[in-house]
Amino acid sequence: MQWSEGTWTHDPGAVIMEGDDLVVEAVEGSDAWRITSYGFIHDSEHALVAPFPPDSAVEVEFTLTLEEQFDQAGVFVRADAENWVKAGVEFADGTPNLGAVVTQGRSDWSSAPVPEWRGRRVTIRASRSEDALTVRARVGEEPFRFVRLCPLEATRALVAGPYLCAPTRSGLRVRFHRWSLTSPDASLH
Template sequence: MNGEQSFTITVNVYGNYRVVYDQAGLMLRNDAHNWIKCGIEYVDGIYYASAVVTVNGWSDWSVVPLSQNPNPLRLRVKREREAVHIEYAESENHPFTMMRLAYLPLAKKTNPIMIGIMCASPNEKTDGFDVIFDELNITKHQSNGD
């Protein structure tokens, strides 16, 4: 998708998170120095709705504790120019809740923004975990000036 495109991406994430930092969700990536990942992350026995925003190589991490493993965790990310709205819902029947409004610089129109699913199990003491992504949907929107 071109680097200036506005869009909404949604997905349901089901996971069997077992060890610290097991995570799954969505990623938007302009390049190695400008990206966002959001989803669910398992830390010290607690499930969190999580978002990491990296701009010009500097990252910050936002988390919201969840009462249990929501299967599924629903994610909705809407990008409108440089603004990225990150929302989550703790099941198919719960409404979306705003977690973060983030800034992500626009890539050049000729450079693609990479968007899609992501998962990681960066703990050396594991062979990974099972995760299912369901109902992935990407919708392009008209932007001002398009």
């Protein structure tokens, strides 16, 4: 997909084209979260989204340069302000973590450390099939690993694309290399 095919959920601080790459700077305090454990609602992520039709997959590739608490980048899938998924890498407690937040009124969070991914190209893939969204991720050309399976309404209108957030600082820049819409994964396993 061309970067120009998307629209921002919330405008980032800066957007720079460098060759085919899109370098995006997050606004300090940007985040996506609803209620659980923290009690607040943050709806200020920077997601470049376009229609995400049934029986398709969205892939986003970026270089992992997250360095400060809660820096994050990956794929954002949105139905509305209370129903969305963000999946990718988030820097938490001193290390990058691969994970997902699924929000259906309230957010949850799953993550696993991937310190060996620092400085490398990461691809996050979200496949939409029937009543499910399957998230996978990989670094470089390694095989995709399973991240998350979550429910979604099969006929619901969705948008999806690359996203980033910087809840605790200014100056986060993420270099996105690719954004594509492809066929969904054939199976869960």
